[in-house]
Amino acid sequence: MNKKEFVLYLYKIGAIKFGEFKLKSGITSPFYVDLRLMVSYPDLMNEMANMIIEKIKGKEFDLITGIPYTALPVASIISSRLKVPLVFARKEEKTYGTKKLIEGNYKENDTVLIIDDIITTGESKIETANLFKEAHMNVKDVVVFVDRSFNAKEFLKRYGLELSSIISIDEVLEILRENGFIRDKVVEEIKTFIKKSTEEEKRLTFKDRILKAKNPVTKKLLNLMESKSTNLCLSLDKETSKEFFEVLDKTSDKIAVLKTHIDIISDFSLSFIEKLKERSKKEGFLILEDRKFADIGNTVKKQYQKGLYKIASWSHLITVHTISGPSILDGLFKDLKEEKGALLLAKMSSKGNLIADDYTRRTIEIGEKYSELVSGFVGFGETESEIKELKRKIRDDFLLFMPGVSLGLKYDSLGQRYITPSEAIRGGADIIIAGRGIYESKDPKAIAEEFRKQAWEEKTKNEL
Ligand code: BMP
Numbered sequence: 001m002n003k004k005e006f007v008l009y010l011y012k013i014g015a016i017k018f019g020e021f022k023l024k025s026g027i028t029s030p031f032y033v034d035l036r037l038m039v040s041y042p043d044l045m046n047e048m049a050n051m052i053i054e055k056i057k058g059k060e061f062d063l064i065t066g067i068p069y070t071a072l073p074v075a076s077i078i079s080s081r082l083k084v085p086l087v088f089a090r091k092e093e094k095t096y097g098t099k100k101l102i103e104g105n106y107k108e109n110d111t112v113l114i115i116d117d118i119i120t121t122g123e124s125k126i127e128t129a130n131l132f133k134e135a136h137m138n139v140k141d142v143v144v145f146v147d148r149s150f151n152a153k154e155f156l157k158r159y160g161l162e163l164s165s166i167i168s169i170d171e172v173l174e175i176l177r178e179n180g181f182i183r184d185k186v187v188e189e190i191k192t193f194i195k196k197s198t199e200e201e202k203r204l205t206f207k208d209r210i211l212k213a214k215n216p217v218t219k220k221l222l223n224l225m226e227s228k229s230t231n232l233c234l235s236l237d238k239e240t241s242k243e244f245f246e247v248l249d250k251t252s253d254k255i256a257v258l259k260t261h262i263d264i265i266s267d268f269s270l271s272f273i274e275k276l277k278e279r280s281k282k283e284g285f286l287i288l289e290d291r292k293f294a295d296i297g298n299t300v301k302k303q304y305q306k307g308l309y310k311i312a313s314w315s316h317l318i319t320v321h322t323i324s325g326p327s328i329l330d331g332l333f334k335d336l337k338e339e340k341g342a343l344l345l346a347k348m349s350s351k352g353n354l355i356a357d358d359y360t361r362r363t364i365e366i367g368e369k370y371s372e373l374v375s376g377f378v379g380f381g382e383t384e385s386e387i388k389e390l391k392r393k394i395r396d397d398f399l400l401f402m403p404g405v406s407l408g409l410k411y412d413s414l415g416q417r418y419i420t421p422s423e424a425i426r427g428g429a430d431i432i433i434a435g436r437g438i439y440e441s442k443d444p445k446a447i448a449e450e451f452r453k454q455a456w457e458e459k460t461k462n463e464l
Contacts, residue, residue, distance in 0.1 A: 001047045003167060007175045009044060013037055016172065018186055023120065030186075030193050033146055033172075035117040036070045049077040051166045052115060052143055059141050061113035063087050063106060067128050070117040078115065087112060089131040102135050111138040119144045119163065122152035123385035126159050134410075146172065150197050169194070202464045203428070204396055212397040214371040217316050217341030221286055221375070221399065225256045225431075228284060231459055232452045233257035233401060235290070235435030239264055241272050245279075247439045251448040252283035257317070257401075259288045259433060262309050273314050289315035292345065294323050297331020304332050317341045317375055322363045329370045341375030347390060349380035349404030351415040364393055371397060376430070380404050382417055387427025394428075402429035406437040407450060421451055425458035 010016050014037065021032040038044045064084050066075025072088060079086035087104035112132045114125060129139040142156060147165035156163045173190060176182045206222045213219045225231050234255045238244040244265065248258065265272060280287050289311050293300040305312045320328060320342045329342060346363045348355055367374040376399030381387030394400055406418035424432050432455045441447040
């Protein structure tokens, strides 16, 4: 069977479809390739194995893996034919028995070749490669059957992975057109869709967004970030005022926002606030009190405006949970004259948190309804495509703040998860939040500059 016959066979069994399909990444696509069906056609499975075997000749590897579920069966055929052992990474960590993430025998420094059926964004390939790398193996090559990506080859290259594919979506379309299965119009529509999806990756500049923003603090912050060339928020979770100001004084010229948890300062006094306000004015950063209000309107109003901390008198921004419903925003800002902004928690970075997709969606709806008071959202995604999925749902008049950002660490011992500044910004974060990565480092000034530089450069690269 040649490539052409193979594609026509796939079309015949319904593995290539045209219409409207919602992809895992949240994008609506005019076509869908579903190679899971192939397991019912042994001759197709064998042919695919032949083509991949041909493709991987000359590549170096000790082990083969297929990404579950679709590519695992074909990877097993290849493994058996080449007599190269198979390993595979589980989709979910086992909660019983060995708790192993990778099944099969392997040793340190083994090189694993990744096989998958199709590539769209490249995200799941990176995730799989990372699992093997965490187990101290090497991954150099990824081989897929269909490349329907926007620019996955480039994307994978950034992670040191070489992508090879058997056939591109353009070739598939051409074969189907030549044989009269799709019309020219459909081919053009699909090509435009692929091109447009690449363009959509580009974002509006902060300057353009100043005009769109409805909340005054958002406008101020966008201006400030542009003039200071930074979209870094320092989460300064130090417990004494001495340590707090020591770090702040080293880093204040690098940051756009200072995030506080005022109730963890053990020697809190009003002079702390005076000092903080003075630094904010002089060094040009906004203060975000990460209070995560969550109660009924009447209570949060008091927690925000009264009490020991009088948060409303000094913070420009506050974080708010939407668990108690939209009236929390009515309560917080009741009778307040100053310009303030709320950041609603749309997705958290802690492992196992209970925020589900519907909660995120409804939180964004609340933000839209209260767009004069809401500056944006706090959100997290473990991968670039997870962040992109969230970002697509958030309008340009809102800012997306992203915690769980570190230069190298993947998690802490208490459930925090991390991604890198570049991943966060490429995914769509506007502002990265970094805490221990900076204030616990030996040289907070240099490290803050590293975070600033990475995030700002990435933001600039991703703009229109
Ligand atoms: P660190 O970079 O040291 O892990 O700190 C992250 C900061 O962001 C903490 O102050 C934490 O309270 C906050 N945060 C978070 O980590 N995840 C969220 O989902 C929301 C947060 O506000």
